[in-house]
Amino acid sequence: MGTHTLAVSRRPSGLARGIVRMLVLIAILGIVLYPLAWMVGTSFKSQPEIASNTGLFPQEFTPSNYPDGWNHFDVSFARFFLNSTMVALLTVIGNAASCLVAAYAFARLRFPLRGFWFAIMIGTLLLPQHVLTVPQYILFKQFGWVGGDWPYVPLLVPQFLATEAFFVFLMVQFMRGIPRELDEAAKIDGANAFGIFRYVILPLSRPALVTTAIFSFIWTWNEFFRQLVYLSDLKDYTLPVAMTLFIDSSGQSSIGPMFAMSVLSLLPVFLFFVAFQRMLVEGINTSGIKG
Structure with missing residues (x-):
């Protein structure tokens, strides 16, 4: 009974560590991929918007850049x-x-x-x-x-x-x-x-x-x-x-x-x-x- 209780008590801590590890990996992935995502978004921005809009998504979709x-x-x-x-x-x-x-x-x-x-x-x-x-x-x-x-x-x-x-x-x-x-x-x-x-x-x-x-x-x-x-x-x-x-x-x-x-x-x-x-x-x- 004591062993079963100990195993159950360890599960939440192991689950918490897994969640924290996953969140850290997602944060690192976001930091690594952000420049690439920004470049893709900027490729669809108009010329004036590139200087004014530093966000990921274009306000004026401009596919003619390609x-x-x-x-x-x-x-x-x-x-x-x-x-x-x-x-x-x-x-x-x-x-x-x-x-x-x-x-x-x-x-x-x-x-x-x-x-x-x-x-x-x-x-x-x-x-x-x-x-x-x-x-x-x-x-x-x-x-x-x-x-x-x-x-x-x-x-x-x-x-x-x-x-x-x-x-x-x-x-x-x-x-x-x-x-x-x-x-x-x-x-x-x-x-x-x-x-x-x-x-x-x-x-x-x-x-x-x-x-x-x-x-x-x-x-x-x-x-x-x-x-x-x-x-x-x-x-x-x-x-x-x-x-x-x-x-x-x-x-x-x-x-x-x-x-x-x-x-x-x-x-x-x-x-x-x-x-x-x-x-x-x-x-x-x-x-x-x-x-």
């Missing part, structure tokens, strides 16, 4: 979407392929000064990207890659050379968790280093590859500075660069269409994340990036 933003330039906004999609997908392919090969060398192969070169690679993570911009620009200019017929070369070629040390490190951490007994078994079957990579490491590295692909897509889609440096023609602009053209020197022009196009530009990233959310979590949990 067609106005889509046709705001001489080039259709669809061209900017196409440019961003092409750059992001090629970056995903380059990072996944080159970083996987580099990580395999660091994680499974033996060569002179392997630890030294791995430390140098990790050290590049400490360098701000802006420090490398000027020397990279000079080097690419000497190669004739800047201002050429295909201006995306300086944005894409480094991605095929395993320059993203973060992804190399991520894959190295993952491959170190793969038992070396599998390599030995493959060697007994007559596989060389390439055979081990092709038939053992590559199939088992799927979670790390998925994580690399997702982060590469999202970061490239939202990247602004490097694309601004190397892209000069309007028809070659990506979405982040094109967004800056909505604001003139006074900072007052075409704010409504700019917010409308900002909402549309977020949709591919949102859908990409939703589609691969489970694979992203699994990849992070199995790639050595843990809190």
